[in-house]
Amino acid sequence: KQEVTQIPAALSVPEGENLVLNCSFTDSAIYNLQWFRQDPGKGLTSLLLIQSSQREQTSGRLNASLDKSSGRSTLYIAASQPGDSATYLCAVGDDYKLSFGAGTTVTVRA
């Protein structure tokens, strides 16, 4: 069974600082990895999807890397803003199924 771990569980930074969120998984035989954002009381919004053959994906201030052999992915958010405050979840795709981590709750202080 795929186990997905996200560290840290919570993170608080001042506005403008870069964010680094970590995700690790136990089974490297994956098809893809996705990063989601979840705001309180709302559903999940997909941020980035990295196919297993890719090393990274970028979208605006977001950059996600994937090291499948070591079972790790990192989400970088540059120049954080208060609007980036949310919970960020990592999900590993095995065939049709997504296995989620518990998330990292980010607070960006103005």
Place this chain on the structure above:
Amino acid sequence: EAGVVQSPRYKIIEKKQPVAFWCNPISGHNTLYWYLQNLGQGPELLIRYENEEAVDDSQLPKDRFSAERLKGVDSTLKIQPAELGDSAVYLCASSSQGGTTRPDTQYFGPGTRLTVL
């Protein structure tokens, strides 16, 4: 384009009562998922539909949970009878698999927050 629609958004019931959740996926998405999310945890898959067929219901507690997706569009998830431990957020998601075997980007609804008293 409208997103995934779920109703109700909140539901409070007493234990042993039945409850039902409804989901309308994004138009044209043939794959529909129901997830359970406990507080402080990531979502866990309950059931996956390809059109009207439940192709993965291995994590669905079939003694009290049931689901259907008539005509391959809307879906309903039911719990009968509800237990205290069923208090959680129930999320619906949809995707357009396009015949591939890889999980494509899933689009999530806002969820239904269930409280069982």
